[in-house]
Amino acid sequence: MTAPTLTHTAPSIDASLLAGNRKPLRGYQATHFLWQCDEAGVATITLNRPERKNPLTFDSYAELRDLFAALKLAPDVHAVVLQGAGGNFCSGGDVHEIIGPLIHLPAPELLMFTRMTGALVANMRACPQPIIAAIDGVCAGAGAILSMASDLRVGTARSKTAFLFNRVGLAGCDMGACAMLPRIIGQGRASDWLYTGRAVPGEEAERAGFFNRLVAPEELLANAQAWATDLATGPSFANGITKTMLHQEWAMTIEQAIEAEAQAQALCMLTNDYQRAYHAFVAKQRPQFEGN
Numbered sequence: 001m002t003a004p005t006l007t008h009t010a011p012s013i014d015a016s017l018l019a020g021n022r023k024p025l026r027g028y029q030a031t032h033f034l035w036q037c038d039e040a041g042v043a044t045i046t047l048n049r050p051e052r053k054n055p056l057t058f059d060s061y062a063e064l065r066d067l068f069a070a071l072k073l074a075p076d077v078h079a080v081v082l083q084g085a086g087g088n089f090c091s092g093g094d095v096h097e098i099i100g101p102l103i104h105l106p107a108p109e110l111l112m113f114t115r116m117t118g119a120l121v122a123n124m125r126a127c128p129q130p131i132i133a134a135i136d137g138v139c140a141g142a143g144a145i146l147s148m149a150s151d152l153r154v155g156t157a158r159s160k161t162a163f164l165f166n167r168v169g170l171a172g173c174d175m176g177a178c179a180m181l182p183r184i185i186g187q188g189r190a191s192d193w194l195y196t197g198r199a200v201p202g203e204e205a206e207r208a209g210f211f212n213r214l215v216a217p218e219e220l221l222a223n224a225q226a227w228a229t230d231l232a233t234g235p236s237f238a239n240g241i242t243k244t245m246l247h248q249e250w251a252m253t254i255e256q257a258i259e260a261e262a263q264a265q266a267l268c269m270l271t272n273d274y275q276r277a278y279h280a281f282v283a284k285q286r287p288q289f290e291g292n
Contacts, residue, residue: 031063035067041076043081056098061116068126087217099168121145124146134223135154144161148181148184149175154227155205158202163181163194165197179250233289245261248260273289276288
């Protein structure tokens with residue numbers, strides 16, 4: 001007996017309804033840093049206060065927090081490069097515009113501030129785009145956290161990365177550092193960096209696994225952007241799933257992780273990019289991914 005053929009016709013759905021609040025960000029106009037996004041969907045964020053080694057302010061923290069939240073719903077941005085202007089990455093919170101005012105705030109307002117900074121890191125981890133930090137010169141305090149919260153890090157030999165919170169009387173557990181840094185460089189190295197707050201040279205940071213690669217300062221931005229372009233032209237939907245699973249599986253058992261990855265991979269097998277890759281392989285061509 002021949003099994004009956006089951007047919008199902010999907011109802012017509014207005015794609016705009018499924019898009020929800022997805023909003024293009026290529027033309028975003030930044031206020032407290034520089035933003036540009038090329039045709040490949042590679043966005044470059046430049047912290048742009050070079051005369052002070054690019055410190056963060058209350059306003060730049062808030063704008064970065066909101067921008068990374070918006071990136072979660074941006075269909076036209078596929079990778080992000082984060083850099084600093086003038087040969088330094090970021091010197092942390094501005095001494096005069098953040099650290100000084102914090103001394104005079106009561107506990108509830110201090111908690112509002114620390115939760116805001118933590119939300120920036122959470123949003124960096126939650127957005128589907130791979131983030132590549134291009135790190136030269138000073139990378140200290142909150143700057144070190146921004147580099148840590150990125151997915152990939154390109155550094156220079158002359159860079160100095162310092163989780164220097166204990167040097168200003170604070171704990172090293174800032175903005176998720178005690179959870180994330182040991183997963184990047186190991187518990188022992190993370191303990192060293194967080195207890196001492198010392199400045200870690202670029203070559204040591206690469207040996208520790210904090211930097212994925214070292215390049216010459218004059219090649220830093222081009223190298224990071226080329227890497228980002230390679231990722232952006234890949235299967236961006238699948239890359240977003242990879243980032244999500246890398247983050248979520250921290251809190252899973254191996255059995256839970258295997259099941260979660262089975263579900264994630266099955267979802268990716270439904271994409272057109274998966275079919276494009278197969279047909280390109282058969283035709284001995286390079287697949288042209290479109291992120292769907």
